[in-house]
Amino acid sequence: MDELFHQLAEINKKPKPFEFYTSEQLWTNEHTSRKMLDFHLNDEIDLSSRHSQFIDRSVDWITSRFAVRKGVKVADFGCGPGLYSNRLARRGASVTGIDFSERSIRYAQTTAAREGLNVNYLQQNYLDSNLEGQFDLILMVMLDFCALSPSQRRCMLQKFCQSLAPDGSLLFDVCSSSSFENRNEVTGFGPNLLEGFWSDEPYYGFLNTFKYDDEKVVLDKYTIVEATRVRTIFNWMQYFTPETLEHELSKCGLCVDSLFADVAGTPYSHTGDEFAIVAKRETITV
Ligand SMILES: C[S@@+](CC[C@H](N)C(=O)[O-])C[C@H]1O[C@@H](n2cnc3c(N)ncnc32)[C@H](O)[C@@H]1O
Numbered sequence: 540m541d542e543l544f545h546q547l548a549e550i551n552k553k554p555k556p557f558e559f560y561t562s563e564q565l566w567t568n569e570h571t572s573r574k575m576l577d578f579h580l581n582d583e584i585d586l587s588s589r590h591s592q593f594i595d596r597s598v599d600w601i602t603s604r605f606a607v608r609k610g611v612k613v614a615d616f617g618c619g620p621g622l623y624s625n626r627l628a629r630r631g632a633s634v635t636g637i638d639f640s641e642r643s644i645r646y647a648q649t650t651a652a653r654e655g656l657n658v659n660y661l662q663q664n665y666l667d668s669n670l671e672g673q674f675d676l677i678l679m680v681m682l683d684f685c686a687l688s689p690s691q692r693r694c695m696l697q698k699f700c701q702s703l704a705p706d707g708s709l710l711f712d713v714c715s716s717s718s719f720e721n722r723n724e725v726t727g728f729g730p731n732l733l734e735g736f737w738s739d740e741p742y743y744g745f746l747n748t749f750k751y752d753d754e755k756v757v758l759d760k761y762t763i764v765e766a767t768r769v770r771t772i773f774n775w776m777q778y779f780t781p782e783t784l785e786h787e788l789s790k791c792g793l794c795v796d797s798l799f800a801d802v803a804g805t806p807y808s809h810t811g812d813e814f815a816i817v818a819k820r821e822t823i824t825v
Contacts, residue, residue: 621647
C-alpha cells in the first residue's frame with residue numbers, strides 16, 4: 540500500500556520547467572512513431588502535421604513570399620514525412636530535411652525518390668546537427684520550437700543564425716500567450732489511455748497537465764504503466780508573445796522581420812492561438 544502511495548505521488552509530481560527532455564521517446568519509439576506517421580498523413584486531424592489543403596496553401600505562400608525557385612536552398616528542421624520539403628522541392632528548391640524519426644525520414648525519402656526530387660534527408664537529432672553551407676530559407680513548422688527548453692531554443696536559434704545566407708529568412712510558428720490562458724491543469728487516468736496510442740500491449744495511462752504561470756509553460760506528463768515497464772513522457776509547450784520571442788531572437792543575432800497568424804501568410808492577429816514569425820539576421824551597422 541505504502542509503495543502504491545509513493546508511486547502515485549511520483550506520477551503526480553510536478554517537475555521544474557523543462558527538467559526532462561523525452562521528445563525522442565515520443566517520435567522515435569517503434570509503436571508511437573507509427574501512430575505519429577498515421578497522424579501526419581491523416582487529413583481529418585491537425586495533430587502531427589496540418590491537413591494537406593493547408594500545407595498546399597502554405598507552400599504556395601512560402602514559394603511566393605520567399606521567391607522559391609530552382610537553386611534556392613531550404614533547410615526544414617523537424618521535417619517529419621517531408622510534406623513541406625517534398626512540395627518545395629517540386630518548386631525547384633534544393634531542400635535538406637532533418638528529423639530524428641527513422642520512420643518519417645524513410646517515408647519522405649521514398650516519396651522523394653519516386654518523383655526524383657532534390658531533397659537531402661538526414662535522420663538526425665537537430666539539437667546535435669551541424670549543417671554545412673548557408674540556406675536562403677530555414678523552416679521549423681508545427682510549433683516544434685515550443686517543445687524546447689530555453690537553452691535548447693538558444694542552441695537552435697544560434698544554429699539558424701549561422702546557417703542563414705546573409706539575406707536569408709527563418710520561418711517558424713509558435714503558441715501564443717493568449718492560448719496559454721485557455722489551458723487548464725487536469726489529471727486523467729485510463730486503461731489504454733488515448734485508445735492504444737502508447738502501446739500495442741495492454742497498459743494503464745496517467746495524464747497530468749501542469750501549468751507554470753510565471754514561465755508561460757504547460758506540461759502534459761504521461762505515465763504509461765505496462766506489465767514489464769513504466770515510461771514517463773514529458774510534452775512541454777512554451778507560449779510566446781511577439782515581445783518574448785523578439786527578445787530570444789535578438790540574443791542570438793536575429794530579428795523579427797514580420798508576423799503572421801500562420802505559416803500560410805494569414806494576417807497576424809493578437810487574439811490567435813498561434814502565430815508565425817519571419818526572422819532575419821540582424822544587420823550590423825558601423
Ligand atoms: C509536430 S511534427 C512537425 C512535422 C513537420 N514539420 C510538419 O509540419 O509536417 C515535429 C517533427 O519534429 C521531429 N522532431 C522533434 N524533435 C526533434 C529533434 N530534437 N531532432 C529532430 N527531429 C525532431 C519529430 O520527429 C516530428 O517529425
